[in-house]
Structures are given as structure tokens and as C-alpha cells.
Amino acid sequence: MNVIIICESARITGGAERVAVLEALEFRRRGIRVGFIAADPIADPRLAEAGVELLLLPAKSVFEESDNQKRLHMLFSNPYVVESVREFLVNFEPRTTVVHIHSFRLKLTGAPIALAQSLGFKTAFHCNEYATICPTSLYFNHRTQTNCELSPLSLGCISCECQGQKWRHKLPKLTAHFGNKVLLKLYARADLFLAVSQLNAKTLAPHLPKEPVVVQLPFQPVLDEDRGDNDGNEFAFIGRLVPEKAPDTFLEAAKLAGVKAVIIGGGPMEESLRQKHPEARFTGWLSDAPLKAEMKQIRGLVIPSRWRETFGLSVVDAIHRGIPVISTTSVGASEVVRESGAGIVTEEITPNSIAEAMNTLNQPQQWSEMRANALAWSASNPRSTEQYVDRLIELFTPLIK
Template identity: 30%
Template sequence: MKIVVVADHAAINGGQTKVAIESALGLAGRGHRVVYFAAVGPADPRLAAAGIEVIVLGQTDVAQTRSLAAFGVQWLWNRPAAAALRDLLAACDPHDTVVHVHAWAKALSPSLGPVLRASPVPAVLTLHEYYLACPNGGFYDYPVSAACQRAPLSAACLAHNCDSRSYARKLMRVGRHVLMQQTGLIEGLSALLTISRLQRDVTAPYLPANLPHYEVPNPIDALPLGPKPDGASGDLVFVGRLSPEKGARLFAEAARRAGLPAVFVGDGPQRAELEAAYPEARFAGWQDPAAVKRSLRAARALVFPSVWYEGQPLTVLESLAMGTPVIVSDLCAGREAVRDGVSGLWFRSGDVASLAEAMVRLSDDATARRMAQAAYDLFWADPLTMERHLDGLERVYREVAPSPAASRAASARAGAAAPAGPRPVPSAR
């Protein structure tokens, strides 16, 4: 097949783009014709080396722009991106092509919606976050550092500032969300791919009931190194961005109460604050992927105290693959990978005492060894490998790709009139 991968970025800058790029490479390796379409460069050199056609628009994103006012036009409606994608899809055979959208919210904008809705080429979207349902993309209330329970666009939602910066920015997000809903991004999809059960449960009330849904977990980059020689060695470690939604302060405070050392691998806006408030903690800073894996392998346990839903936290899965148990918040999707009391422990989200209690439990050497063995055995009994991920993608692509006759009919409809209503989608898997 021909697969058009659509993302904000063409180089890895986080887990979302990492999955987009590495799955594109994997699909090309299986003989598919892959086109990688992105707003922001530079492009990962591996894409072209793998024979993938790369289209980069040379634009910026919301995090890199020097003028939010100037960037706001692109952020709300990226007309050049829509035109470029329309031209690309017009040259594709609709019964032998699938569009796979991984990211649109940081640079490409809702302008993709009318293009996907008008095209006879089927499109799927991986829900790496929650932008299709929530204006700020996370069901997260930044000012109070807690998950948001308000219904998107309800009176309670509109009246409350959940944005990390200002209420004016929140209102901009609301406006863009309404624009996205009214211009066909969701209606332009033939299927939605989620990466965890929690993600599906959280978004289902706000998405069309007849939109087919497939769970295709992200792949984990890990090797089976064997169980750890000593699962009771090492410290309790936090790996990731030092920011409120990740629960970094919660970890530091729980470690203090438990009388255990807190080790941070990562960096972020809270680092200086945490270093000042918790001088007993150790801060290793950012590490490259290989060093992160070594840190996870050497740890007694990973502590993952995130206070928002997450999508599918890869750090949790990488830790289990290393044979390291995980202490995880019972609110976030990471809990799905951890068997409570077997390969790690759940604690009450946001509860310092509950987290401290879990940390004390895993300070027991016998408990740590037992859970380390279980973490390794359970992960590698059914590993989330790239091959398994690609198998899942190919199954979805086959199921959404229309027959040649259906494609010709859809092309005729698209050519006869401008898109006035939602494109029909299958009612069942």
C-alpha cells in the first residue's frame, strides 16, 4: 500500500513523533510506499535513507514561534498545509492509499479536516493525546495541577481557566476546538487508533459512537536482557520531565516522608524549585535513550506519579522490560501495564501518604526481588515490539481501505459537490 504519514514534526522531539517516524521506517521496511508529510523540519535523515518520500513545509510550531500573535493564524488555520496535503492526496490511488495522522495540534492545525473529509482516500488518526475531545489536549487543569473532570465546552469548562499560561490562551484553544469540530477533522476519519483503554474511556463520550476504534499500543524499544541479577539493588527513580503534571514534587515529598533518597533523571521547569526545596534529592539531568535504559535497569523501582491521564507512558513499559517494577498513579494509563502487588504497586493519585507507603513497601528487599522478576516475566510474555505494532497498523489499514468500486463512487461524490456533511464511515469493526 501507499501510506501517507502526517505529523507536525519530521524529527524526533518526543514520544509522539518518535512513534510516527519509527513506524514509517518499519512500514517502508515491509515494502509499503511511505510518504512522510510534516510542517516542521529538519527531517530525520533515516527517512530519506529508507526510500521514504519526505515533504516538509519549513514552518514553525507553537513552542518555537517568537510571536504567538503572528503564529496564531497558522495555529488556527494552516492554509498552506491544507493546500499541500490536498495536492498530495489528489495524486493518490484511493483504493491503495491510507492517510495516517499522528499529530496536528502544534503546527498543522484543524485545516486538515476539510481535506480529509473531501478526499476519497481513507484516513486514520492515532490519539496520542486528547485534542479531539479536549481543548487543551489533556483533560488537565494546569493551575491546580490535577485532572479536569469538566465536560469539554460545557459552561463549567468555558468559565474556568485550565491553561498553563492565561485565560485568554484558554479561550483561543476553545475557539480552535470549535473550529476543529465544525470543519470536519473528526468526520474525515475512517477510524480512530487509541494506545490505551483509559484513553478510549475518557474520549468516548465526546466522539461519534459510529467511529470505528482500534487499540494499537505503541512499540517499546527494548531488548530482552534477562531478569536482573539483583532486583533489590538501586534507588527509587523518577524518569521524565520535571513539571507539575508529571508529579515530580509529589515524588520528592513522598521520598522525604518515607526516609528514602529521591533520584530524578530528567529536567524541566520545576528543577530549580525542587533542588531548593529538596536538597537531599539527586538530580541527574537529561540522559540519552541508552543512558535512560541503564538507569531503569539499575533502579530498584521506577516511580511514575503523573497526576494527569497520560496516553500510554512509554517509560513505564520500558521499565518493566528492563525487569524493574513500577509504582504508578492509579489515575493514569500507566496503571494498565502494572499488575498491582505483582509487578509493581498502584497508589492513590496525588496522595503523598499513599505514595510514601508504596515506596516503603518496595524498600523491602524480598518484595523488590519478587516484583522485579514478575515485571520482566510479564512484559516479555507478550512484548509490545515494533513488529507487533506494525501488524496492528496493517490490519487497520486493510480494514479501512475501500474496495476499488467504493473508491470510484467516493471519487465521483467528491468531484460532484463540495463536502456538506460528514463522510460515511463503517459502523462496526
């Protein structure tokens, strides 16, 4: 078996990139040949050291191109990228190679994937977001702050100004999605769709030609010294400060519950939230060491998202650290909170419902039980990169037999 990974970045800049890099390294550790195609001239140095064959393309995003004619062409294809990928693919045997796609829409475009499919390569799409079904990739209406229920590319979808911007800003994304789905038929020709949670799979299934298969994301182990007592009195929100993540609901809930709140992250809402909630502590985005120090102190993590998050990496990271979690049902990782008993899942996304959960978690006995559940679940569910790649091999092998 050979594996070619397609991801717009070959270094860890987010959750999808982290999974792609760890996957490549683990495949190589097992002696499996790996190619990695990225729209990024810089790669994680571990990839080359491990013997991963790299194709690093300094491609622009359609939104970075100022020439309108070039932008229109880039919505469907980038000739330089396609020819470079063609030369790269020649070195791999289609009958024994699976192309695993993590991200591609903004810079690589769908054309290289269509090329791989036309050459006989098996393709697997990793659905870290909703790009396989939704033109904007989020499947969320930013104007109404509700999850989208429209049929993608229907008249309702096409006419909806769902981004909180004028419709003309949605047009390039609609055009590119139409090209990928209808003209190139990327998804009809795909062999496998990988979802990252049951919620993710349930949302995708009605709009895909094949039932998505849930694959548990890998996590790096948490060392004992990185676990604190976590018996402080602060509840934490970690993430981008945008309306769909509901940081305002978190802060209002903390005030109602009479508990201290810390915001770890940043974004467009930060200034207004600071003004409205001077009682809260804002750290901004933190690098690894300061983040670990904060995580040792917090009593609970709160994920009050309105958006139907495909997973929520911070949830499982918190549970591995013995930190109880309060999550809404809109978060894919709420499944882990329920399964582990390491927190509270609420259906209502209101300050009152979150405050009630905070009050429950603030009771010493309840908190101790949930922390114990978190540590017990972590010990029996490491969700290692090795387990993740075992599952990929199990799913990829039938494709190339």
C-alpha cells in the same frame, strides 16, 4: 495499501514522533508505499533511506507568529501548507490509501486533513493525547490540579481558566479546536480513532463520534547487557518537573520512607525542589547512554502523576528492564503494571500512599518477586514494531476494501 503519516515532526523528538517514524520504517520494510507529511524541514535520515516519500514543510506555530492578523488566519489554515499537501496527495490513490494522523494542531492545522477527507482519503487519528476532544489537548485543570470532567466546548469549558494562565491564552486554542471540530468536522468525518490505553479510550469515548480502538504502542527491544541487577537503594522519577506529574509528592514520599531518590529530568519546579530536598539527587535530562547506566542501578521507578496520562512509555521501558514500578491509577500504563504483577498501583496520590508502596518494594522478597514478574512479562510481551504494524494493517484494511 498505501499509508500517509501526518506528524508535526519527522524526527524523534518525543513519544508520538518516535511511534510515527518507527511505523513508517516498518511499513516500508514490508514493501508498503508510505508518505510522510511534517512541519519540519529536517527528517530522520532513515526515512529517506527506506524510500519514504517526504513532504517537509517549514511551517510556523501560531504561537511563533508575531503578526496578529496572520496568527488569526493560521488558527484555521495555512494556505502554503494546504497547497503543498494538495500537490503531494495527487500522487496517491484515495481508495487504497489511509492517512494516519499523529499530530497536526500547532503548525499543520486541521485544513490539510479536511482536504484529504474531501478528496476521499480514509483518516485515522492516533490519540497520543486528548487533542481530539480538548482545546488544550491535556484535559486537565492546571489551576486545581485535577483532571477535567467538563464537556469540551461547553460554556463551562469555554469560560474555565484551566491552563494556569489568563483566559486570553486559551482563546487561540479554543478557536482552533472549534474550527477543527465544528467548522471542518474533522472528527465527525474520521474513519478510525486509535487510543493507546484503556484509560485513554474510556476518557475519549463519551466525546467522540466513534468508539476508539486500543492499539499497543511499539517498543524497541531491551538487550540483556542493558539490564542491571537493579538492587540499588534509589527510587527514580523520570519526566518533566511540573505540578501535574507530582515530583514533589515523589520526593516527600521518599523522605517518609527513608529511601534515596533520584530525579531524571527537568522543568519549572527543579530549582524549588532542589532547595526543598537537598537529600535527593538530580541528574537533569540524560542522553541514551547515561540514562541506560542510571536504569541499571535504580531499585524502582515511581510515576505519581495527577494528570490522566494517556500511557506512560517509561513504565513499560522500566518493566522490560526488570525494574518494578509504582504507579497511580491516573497513568494509562498502570494497566501494564497490574497485568504483569511487576509493581504496585495506588489510587491515592499522596506522600503516605507512595511511601507505603516504596516500603513494600524495599522488602527483598517482594522486590525479587516483582522483578521476576517484570522479566517474565517482558519475555512474553515484546510489543514490537512488527506487532504494532500488524495491528494497524488489521484495522486499516477494512477501511479501503
